[in-house]
Amino acid sequence: MDEILEILEKDARKKPEEIAKLLKRKTADVAKAIKKYEKDGLILRYKAVINKELIKEDDAEVRALIEVNIIPQKNLGFDYIAERIYQFPEVTSCYLLSGTYDLLLVVEGKNIHAVSRFVAEKLSSMENVRGTVTHFLLKKYKEDGVILKHREENKRINISY
Amino acid sequence: MKNIISKRVQELAPSGIRVFFDLVLGMKDVVSLGVGEPDFITPWSVREAGIYSLEKGYTSYTSNKGLYKLRLEISRHLKRRFGVEYDPEEEILVTVGVSEGLDLAVRAIVNPGDKILIPQPSYVSYGAVTFLAGGIPVYLETKAKDGFKLDPALIEKNCDHKTKALILNYPSNPTGVSYSKDELKEINRIALKKGILVITDEVYDELTYDFTHTPFTTLKNAKSNTLYLNGFSKAYAMTGWRVGYACGPREIISAITKIHQYTIMCVSITSQMAACEALQNNNRKFIEEMKREYRRRREFIVGRLNEMGLSCHNPEGAFYVFPSIKHTGLSSLDFSSKLLKEEKVAVVPGTAFGSCGEGYLRMSYASSLENIKEAMIRIERFLKKYRGYKNH
Numbered sequence: 349m350d351e352i353l354e355i356l357e358k359d360a361r362k363k364p365e366e367i368a369k370l371l372k373r374k375t376a377d378v379a380k381a382i383k384k385y386e387k388d389g390l391i392l393r394y395k396a397v398i399n400k401e402l403i404k405e406d407d408a409e410v411r412a413l414i415e416v417n418i419i420p421q422k423n424l425g426f427d428y429i430a431e432r433i434y435q436f437p438e439v440t441s442c443y444l445l446s447g448t449y450d451l452l453l454v455v456e457g458k459n460i461h462a463v464s465r466f467v468a469e470k471l472s473s474m475e476n477v478r479g480t481v482t483h484f485l486l487k488k489y490k491e492d493g494v495i496l497k498h499r500e501e502n503k504r505i506n507i508s509y
Numbered sequence: 510m511k512n513i514i515s516k517r518v519q520e521l522a523p524s525g526i527r528v529f530f531d532l533v534l535g536m537k538d539v540v541s542l543g544v545g546e547p548d549f550i551t552p553w554s555v556r557e558a559g560i561y562s563l564e565k566g567y568t569s570y571t572s573n574k575g576l577y578k579l580r581l582e583i584s585r586h587l588k589r590r591f592g593v594e595y596d597p598e599e600e601i602l603v604t605v606g607v608s609e610g611l612d613l614a615v616r617a618i619v620n621p622g623d624k625i626l627i628p629q630p631s632y633v634s635y636g637a638v639t640f641l642a643g644g645i646p647v648y649l650e651t652k653a654k655d656g657f658k659l660d661p662a663l664i665e666k667n668c669d670h671k672t673k674a675l676i677l678n679y680p681s682n683p684t685g686v687s688y689s690k691d692e693l694k695e696i697n698r699i700a701l702k703k704g705i706l707v708i709t710d711e712v713y714d715e716l717t718y719d720f721t722h723t724p725f726t727t728l729k730n731a732k733s734n735t736l737y738l739n740g741f742s743k744a745y746a747m748t749g750w751r752v753g754y755a756c757g758p759r760e761i762i763s764a765i766t767k768i769h770q771y772t773i774m775c776v777s778i779t780s781q782m783a784a785c786e787a788l789q790n791n792n793r794k795f796i797e798e799m800k801r802e803y804r805r806r807r808e809f810i811v812g813r814l815n816e817m818g819l820s821c822h823n824p825e826g827a828f829y830v831f832p833s834i835k836h837t838g839l840s841s842l843d844f845s846s847k848l849l850k851e852e853k854v855a856v857v858p859g860t861a862f863g864s865c866g867e868g869y870l871r872m873s874y875a876s877s878l879e880n881i882k883e884a885m886i887r888i889e890r891f892l893k894k895y896r897g898y899k900n901h
Contacts, residue, residue, distance in 0.1 A: 351801065351805075354801070355805070369808060369809050369812055369813075370805035370806075370808055370809050370878075371805065371808065372808045372812075504544055504546060504548070505534060505544070506533050506534060506536075506539050506541040506543060506544065506855050507530050507533040507534065507541065507543035507544060507855050507857065508543070508544055508545045508546060509545050509632065509633045509634075509682070509857075509861070
């Protein structure tokens, strides 16, 4: 992976000038590369990583991981049904897996009832959906490579040979 | 009690730098570029292996030479990475960091009055262990105009019948300088001609940015003339575990093992087991990522320093830059002390690494980019304040 992407993946706010300094490249070249990545859809968007564990309970959303068993469509495979499912805004992630079930969804809702309603009314009732298993998420420890805990401070002494 | 401290220790250069170090350690909220160790933490798999070994009750001594398993892993690692073969039975000793390996090596070869060649600026312990062993450190000065590279002719010029060895550290602490294969060949040629041992401290080998690191021992005819020292501190961010290794000819390994068995016995078993894991499990990804991160910081800090008029060469490795402050008219120690007091930035005066370090500072970029940025802003402000100080 291009180091520009590696840098932006860690800190999307880094500006081309700064990245250029880190990689000893020209600012214009870096800016051009980033534009191209955006255009090609390699960089889809820039977002903040928010520790939702810290959001006050009233506003907190409930998350569930849902295993879905589906009957693939002739000629369309899993993609057709997957597309029908991931279009729902409640579905924040959707993966096709190998193993005992087919799709794994991450679903978000205001509360348990909202998620349950989505499963019961929208998901399970779809033809081609054979069955679902819902796991409500209790606590998040690590997400996308980030440990959701305050960083511990530097343990090194300030000066040494 | 009268004269309880030995003459030799009394004579051991009292470091003016110590006072400065104490000052840094006593101060809070310092932005530090003064640290000689990685700002990464040991990979979890390695830490976990240490914990696991404790849980299983591995709390005993190991053989003097170190766990056979670890020596075997070291041997395999060197073969895999550099194609060099060391017999785990007789040509490898596990040491308490490179520091111990170095001390053992010097003690094992020096008779009173023997000389050891040490390129300077150099890591602080080379001269001290030579002196403590009753040897005479002979410093070979390297210059900024040569990018702090050792002029091989200096080896020849300073060799006499008392000269036993050259201590070669590359990439170097404090200058970050390293040598390409061709440059090393010339050093090797002269060392062979003069019949001196080359003790190499290659603990920063994984942090080489502009070319592939060449272990000295892999040069033609060099192996029987080289004591290769390396360790886990820098490559795997394991400074606190204190594990290193010495590889060399049987005769030398056997001699240093003799001292080691009487003085240290063995390296902590927990650390040895963790070190096994570091080599066993492919930690290349960790190393490569760390290296890329350091390299970016290097580009940034070298660029910034040169921009603000602190000229510095582009170091090929390690995580240090060694900029000149000569134009300020301040001594290294004065500059560092004032910078600490006035801007709360810690750097190490170049003189800590030998008198030819006067007029230079060692800055470590083993610190987060945010820290480095902040330090650069403060140093720039400081420089503006002292511009033309010389003329006052």
